[in-house]
Amino acid sequence: MLTTRTAHYLDHAATTPMRPSAIAAYAEAASTVGNASSLHGAGRRARRRVEEARESLAAHLGCRPSEVVFTSGGTESDNLAVLGQAAAAGGGVVAVGATEHHSVLDSAAHLATDRGGRMDVRVLPVDGRGAVTPGAVRELVDEVGARLALVAVMLGNNEIGTITDVAGVAAVARAAGAAVHTDAVQAVGHVPVDFQTLGATSLSLSAHKFGGPLGVGALLIDRGADCLPVSFGGGQERDLRSGSVDVPGVVAMAVALDEAVREMETEARRLTGLRERLVEGVRASVPGVIANGGGDRLPGIANLTFPGCSGESLILLLDAAGVECSTGSACTAGVAEPSHVLLALGADDSAARSSLRLSLGYTSTEADVDAAIAALVPAVDRARIAGLGMPRTGAAAS
Numbered sequence: 506m507l508t509t510r511t512a513h514y515l516d517h518a519a520t521t522p523m524r525p526s527a528i529a530a531y532a533e534a535a536s537t538v539g540n541a542s543s544l545h546g547a548g549r550r551a552r553r554r555v556e557e558a559r560e561s562l563a564a565h566l567g568c569r570p571s572e573v574v575f576t577s578g579g580t581e582s583d584n585l586a587v588l589g590q591a592a593a594a595g596g597g598v599v600a601v602g603a604t605e606h607h608s609v610l611d612s613a614a615h616l617a618t619d620r621g622g623r624m625d626v627r628v629l630p631v632d633g634r635g636a637v638t639p640g641a642v643r644e645l646v647d648e649v650g651a652r653l654a655l656v657a658v659m660l661g662n663n664e665i666g667t668i669t670d671v672a673g674v675a676a677v678a679r680a681a682g683a684a685v686h687t688d689a690v691q692a693v694g695h696v697p698v699d700f701q702t703l704g705a706t707s708l709s710l711s712a713h714k715f716g717g718p719l720g721v722g723a724l725l726i727d728r729g730a731d732c733l734p735v736s737f738g739g740g741q742e743r744d745l746r747s748g749s750v751d752v753p754g755v756v757a758m759a760v761a762l763d764e765a766v767r768e769m770e771t772e773a774r775r776l777t778g779l780r781e782r783l784v785e786g787v788r789a790s791v792p793g794v795i796a797n798g799g800g801d802r803l804p805g806i807a808n809l810t811f812p813g814c815s816g817e818s819l820i821l822l823l824d825a826a827g828v829e830c831s832t833g834s835a836c837t838a839g840v841a842e843p844s845h846v847l848l849a850l851g852a853d854d855s856a857a858r859s860s861l862r863l864s865l866g867y868t869s870t871e872a873d874v875d876a877a878i879a880a881l882v883p884a885v886d887r888a889r890i891a892g893l894g895m896p897r898t899g900a901a902a903s
Contacts, residue, residue, distance in 0.1 A: 512827050512828070512829050513827055513828045513829065513872070513873040513876040513877060514829050514868070514869075514873065515828060515829060515830045515863040515864060515865060515869070515873060515874075515877055516829050516830050516831050516862075516863075516864055517805060517864045517865055517866030517868075517869065518663055518664075518691060518714075518805070518806055518831075518862060518864035519831055519864070520713045520714070520719060521713060521714060521715060521716050521866045521867065521868075522716065522866075522868055523713075523716055523717065523718060523757070523761070524716035524717075524760075524761050524764055524765075524867070526760050526761070526764055527712075527716055527717050527718065527757040527758070527760050527761040527764075528757070530753075530756050530757045530759075530760040531718055531753045531754070531756065531757035532753075533756075534554060534752055534753035534756040534757070535752075535753040537550070537551070539551030539552075539752065540749055541554075541555045541749070541750045541752055542739060542741060542749060542750075551752045554752055554755075554756050555575070555750050555752055555755055555756075556570070557756075557759070558755040558756050558758065558759035559573045559575070559755070559759075561759040561762070561763060562723060562758070562759055562762060565762055565763065565766045566693070566698055566699070566700050566708075566710075566725060567698070567699030567700045567701045567702060568700035568701065568725050569728065571728060571743075572700070572725050572726055572727060572728055573723050573725055574723060574724045574725070574726055574742045574743055574745050574746050575721070575722075575723050575742055575746065575750050575751070575755050576709075576721075576722050576723060576724055576742075576746055577720055577721060577722065577751075578711040578712070578713070578719070578720060578721060578722035579606070579608060579688065579690035579709050579710065579711035579714075579722050580608040581722070581724075581746075582690075582709030582710070582711070582722050582723065582724035583606065583608040583609050583612060583657075583686070583688055583709050584608060584612050584735060585724055585732070585734075585735055585745065585746065586657075586686040586707040586709060586724055586726070586732070587599070587601075587609055587612040587613060587616070587655065587657055587686060588612055588615070588616070588621075588735045589732040589733045589734060589735055589745065590654075590655050590684040590686065590706065590707065590730065590731065590732045591616050591622070591624060591654060591655050592622070592733040592735075593731035593732050593733045594654035594655060594684070594731070596622070596624060596654070597624065597625065597649075597652045597653060597654035597655075598624070598625045598626075598627055598645075598649045598652045598653045598654055598655075599613055599616055599624050599625070599626050599627070599654055599655045599656075599657075600626075600627045600628075600629050600642070600645055600653065600655070600656045600657070601613045601626070601627075601628060601629065601656075601657045601658075602628075602629050602631060602636075602637040602657065602658045602659060602669070603628050603629060603630055603631050603637075603845070603849035604631050604635050604636075604637075604659070604662055604664075604665075604667075604845070604846045604849050604850075605657060605658070605659055605688065606659060606663055606688055606690070608688070609657050609659070609686075609688055610845075613626045613657070614626065624654070625649075625652070627645060627649075629641050629642065629645065629656075629658070630849075631849050631850065633799075633850070633851075634667045634798060634799055634800045634801075634802075635662055635665050635667040635797075635798055635846060635849065635850050636658075636662075636667050636668070636669040636670065637658045637669055637674060638670065638673075638674075639670060639673035639674050639676070639677045642656060642674050642677045642678055643677050646677060646678070646680075646681045650681070651681065651682055653678065653681050653682070653683040654683055654684065655683055655684045655685070655686065656674060656675075656678040656683050656684070656685050656686070657685075657686040657687070657688070658671060658674050658685075658686075658687055658688075659687060659688040659689070659690075659691075660687045660688065660689040660691075660692040660698070660703070660708075661689065661691040661692035661695070661696065661802070661803045662691065662798070662802075662803075662806075662846065663690065663691045663806075663833075664806075664808055664833045664844060664846040664847070664862055665797050665798030665802070665806065665808045665846060665847075665850075665862075666691075666798055666802035666803035666804075666805075666806030666807075666808070667798050667799075667800070667801075667802050668692070668696065668800075668801045668802055668803065669687075671685075671687045671703045671704070671705060672702060672703050672704050675687075675703060675704035675705050676704060679704060679706075684706040684707070684730060684731070685704070685705040685706050685707075686705060686706065686707045686708070686709070687703060687705045687707070687708050687709075688708075688709050689708050689709060689710055690709055690710055690711045690714055690722075691714060691803060691806075692803065693710040693711075693714065693715060693762070694714065694715025694716070694761070694762055694765035694766065694769070695714075695715065695765070695769065695772075695773070695776075695803055695804060695805065696769070696773065696803060696804070697769070700725050705727075706726065706727045706730040707724055707725060707726045707727070707730060707732070708724070708725040708726075709722065709723075709724055709725075710722055710723050710725075712754065712757070712758035712761060712762075715761055715762055715765040716761040716764065716765060716866075716867060717754075717757050717758040717760075717761035717762065718753075718754050718757050718758065720751070720754060721751050721754030721755060721757075721758050722758070723758075724745075724746075726743075726745070732745060734746070734747065736748070765867075768867070772804070772867060773804045774804075776804035776805040776865050776866070776869065777804040779805075779865050779869055779870075779871065779874050780804060780805060780806070780807050780865060782871065782874050783807050783863060783865075783874045783877060783878065784796050784807050784809070786874070786875070786878040787809060787877075787878055787881055790878055790881065790882050791811065791881055791882060791885050793811070793812050793813070794809050794810065794811055795809065795810040795812070795856070796808070796809055797809065797810060797847060797850065797852075797860065804865075805864050805865035805866055805869070806862065806863075806864045806865075807862070807863045807864070807865075808847075808860060808861070808862050808863075809860060809861055809863070810847070810852070810856050810859050810860040811859050811860070811861070811885055811888070811889075812855075812856065812859055813859070813888075813889040814859050814885055814888035814889055815858060815859065815888060816832040816858055816859055816860050816861055817832060817858075818888045819861055819881075819884055819885070819888050820832060820861070822880075822883075822884035822887055822888060823877070823880050823881070823884050826876075826880035826883075826884065827876065827880070828876055828877045828880045828881075830861055830862065830863045830864070830877070831861070831862050831864075832844065832860060832861060832862065833846065833860075833862055843857030843858045844857045844858075844860060845857075847860055863877060
């Protein structure tokens with residue numbers, strides 16, 4: 506027989522619980538009938554709801570409503586941006602940051618194959634914080650010049666929270682004639698995002714990262730950008746993303762983003778305080794722990810390395826204690842590979858397999874943080890197998 510228990514959820518970077526306001530908006534929109542592509546009254550009413558949602562998102566994200574293309578989420582948006590803009594370029598060099606989400610990295614890898622057109626794909630190095638710098642792009646431009654077709658750098662990293670100077674990168678890349686995509690999935694709803702100020706040609710977001718429903722997102726794409734569709738059908742969404750628009754989904758997404766933006770300043774301070782409470786509490790209780798990332802970063806993400814432990818073992822031990830977290834991207838869950846983000850930062854294979862991502866969101870409390878700290882002490886003790894030479898918990902780390 507299945508039983509329920511109260512869990513302390515510290516995996517908001519994977520998905521954030523739907524906001525009650527978004528649930529109500531979804532239910533209300535789902536209770537009416539109408540395909541937004543239909544010409545009759547029900548279709549026109551559905552279309553009006555879609556356009557109202559589009560206008561709301563545009564107002565919060567610093568773009569024109571016509572630049573909002575609705576998708577199924579971050580992965581589809583990243584694929585469309587990378588594959589579509591590269592295809593429009595017809596060849597050349599595609600550059601992606603070493604710490605990008607796999608939806609960007611794997612799209613770029615596809616472009617290097619015969620099926621993808623055999624484009625010249627380069628991986629841009631990151632600095633000590635895990636961010637691609639404008640200088641790194643400038644060095645590439647000096648090497649390849651006008652052959653540079655596309656640069657993709659994420660705004661906020663999904664594993665360590667590092668924020669990239671996208672505006673600086675975009676200025677260098679676009680001066681060389683290249684398109685610029687930024688994966689802002691983790692950033693939207695948590696830090697200010699202004700598409701025009703960033704200077705990118707495209708930007709991806711996903712509703713379930715800020716309290717909207719799973720399975721809906723958007724790609725912001727400049728009206729002047731060259732981008733070819735990667736799926737075909739009815740020609741919806743500027744003929745870039747065919748398929749019937751998820752009316753309840755986009756309505757709920759707009760409501761969730763509106764609430765997240767209104768609370769953003771207060772929540773950023775609160776989550777930063779909770780994150781620091783978490784990191785300092787773990788440091789004081791667990792010897793040898795290493796905090797990854799630093800500097801300008803998203804307020805709710807902490808990434809910690811526990812030498813001598815398997816990250817996957819820690820997840821299971823913490824889960825048994827009622828604390829839910831992850832080793833990194835949920836999109837690669839179940840794949841026994843070290844974090845490519847930490848490897849790019851210079852961590853060795855062992856350290857990259859010994860890390861946890863503990864991420865906070867609008868439902869997080871001090872009780873969640875304190876429960877995680879308390880559960881980590883015995884979990885690390887159990888995970889540090891005898892003979893590894895690691896100290897036991899109980900003394901503060903130096």
